[in-house]
Amino acid sequence: MGWRAVISRQKGEDAVADGALEAICKAVREDRQPQPVYVRIANALSSHISDGNLKHRAKLPSHRALAEALGVNVTTVTKAVRFLKDRGVVSAKAGHGTIVRGKELDHMPPVYERLRTLPRNDLSVVKRQGAVFGEAVSAAIKRVVGNAGTISSLREYQPSAGSTDVRQIGSLWLAAAGVKVAPDQIAIASGAQHALFVALAATMKPGDVVLVPSIAYQGIKSAAQMLGLGLIGVDVDDEGIIVSEIERHAHNPRVRSIYLIPTLDNPRSVTLPLERRKAIAELADRCSLNIIEDDIYRPLSLIDLPSMIELYPERTFHVSSVGKVLAPGLRCGFLAYPAVFREIVMQGLRATVWMADPLTVSVVQDIIVGGSFRDLVTDLQELLMKRHRVAIELVGNWISRHCRPEGNCLWVSLPAEIKAHEMTEYLRMEGVGVVPSSVFTIGSAQNNALRLYKGSSTDEASWKDALLLIRRAVEA
Known part of the structure; x- marks a missing residue:
């Protein structure tokens, strides 16, 4: 059949x-x-x-x-x-x-929820594979559990933004990716989504509007919904969000912020060129807008470009985390923020989780300070580029040349006669989990594509089988 x-x-x-x-x-x-x-x-x-x-x-x-x-x-x-x-x-x-499209509070079709339990080869969510990861994290956990300081940190509440030593690891993590921020302007969060939520809450009130790419990470939708914020989808092209389209909406009095994933974005693994970064920073400054820079994939990037917080430090909130690079189960994020927003950021942290989990933070601290994170980043980069080469070989006709090989997301554009939601359902029934483009669409933009996480297959054979299944279905 x-x-x-x-x-x-x-x-x-x-x-x-x-x-x-x-x-x-x-x-x-x-x-x-x-x-x-x-x-x-x-x-x-x-x-x-x-x-x-x-x-x-x-x-x-x-x-x-x-x-x-x-x-x-x-x-x-x-x-x-x-x-x-x-x-x-x-x-x-x-x-x-x-x-x-889906239930009010989750903003995604039920098919996305079903993917989490059914497919044997689930490429819809991030998973960390490989022996290097297992060895590094296992060693870190053993050292942390055997450390008397770890037990001490569990006896009492920690500062909401993290202790001085803990905030220093955030500074080290960002510096390793080429972003220099002082520890006193960094808060420790329970993952990037938590940091994103706090940044939105700190800069906006119900009824305000965020400008976002018309193809964007779906987590911005749920955060905006919970905070009563509106979203305006801004047109994108193969290189990312279009600056002239941002400007078209920037003078709307309800618009307060611009949300971006400028490096290896989710879902397309596109990196915003330098000239667009500079133009967006200049536009935000001219229109007194905040920038929320979701830069969680930056440590994987092979292109060294300035971050938005470097170009526009006065009103940029920089979100990072170890989840997409080290492991999603390590819920430790970093929020770099302008000093004038310190008190409202502290309020946001205290109003949500009060403080990040000290045990998880201690494991992350061991990995970063000990330097083993560099091996983990390199290992993942090599895996992603290897799998990208396989993807180009098997389904290259439907992959944009702007999709970076070191990015974790693979964006497969489908012919018009093949609907992404139908292909998603078919692949699910065949044991492969992917996400249709409708999950990432904001506004009236029309897209017909699938997102796959390259690093989530347990082995190379499973990755190749998934791509062959897509190719055979498209060519049928």
Whole structure:
């Protein structure tokens, strides 16, 4: 059976749910909260999605049908749908209607959740492979557990941003990747996502808007949703976010920040050129905007370019972590921030996890101070470049030349007649986990691609098998 035949069984998901219109109208009418009508409509739609009454890829009633049933004008319904669209809950395309993308709080199709448990070759999430990793981390854990200082650190609360010694490891980690920041401007976080959340909370208030690439790391969506922030997707090309498109939105009074992964970005492994970095820094300075620089892949980069915090230190928050380079289970992140934001950053840390886990931080400290992290970085770089060569050989026709070989993400663009979500479902049924481009899309950008993590296959044969499966399906 061909992959299209396998997928055809899933088509029933696209139908409009029976009774949805009546149930949504009832929920709106029963909502007695003192808030605008469009918010009540958005809440009703969101509740039906979160409860599973409107499933992934279900089509919502038309704007006109909803407006007539509720006795409101079409503009009010359009505003409610735009509210959900900005938060990644639904997507809309001319001629196709409004489609449910996923539950309100996770902003990703259910297929992404299912990938975590089903595929035997799961390339949808980061995993660290190899003997070098096992040996280095095992040795570090043994040294840390046998250290009396470790036990002492567990007896009491540590400073929210980390002790002086601990913040020094953040400075060493950043310096090894070419970023110089003093320890007193670094806070220790429980991973990069935590650092990103604190940076957003420190610089923005509910209703503010972040400019983000139209193809972006999905974690920015969930963080923005929790903080009540809006997102505007800015057009990208093969080299990254387009500066002129940032400027087109930068004067919007609600826009407060620009979010970027400038080096080996997720999901495309593209590195932003120097001239664009400088132009973005100049634009942010001119428009008094903050920059949130998510630079977690920088230690892997073979290109030495200045970071945004070096180009625009006055208002740049630099996020880094060891998760994507050493191991995702080591939840230790670093947030470098402008000194004027110190107190609000401390408040953000205390309001979330209070302090990073001392035991994990001690293991990371041992790896960084002892220098074994250099071997781990080199080992991963070599693995990623080796697997990139295999990918170019097998599916090179669908990989951009701007996709860096040392990047962990592989972005495979599909022919227009093959839909990414259908290919994702087919691969899942064949035991391979990937992520469709819709998960990373912000705004109305149209993309049709798959993201694979190159380092996640347990061995070279599994990596090659996954790529061959994709090639055969595309060429069928």
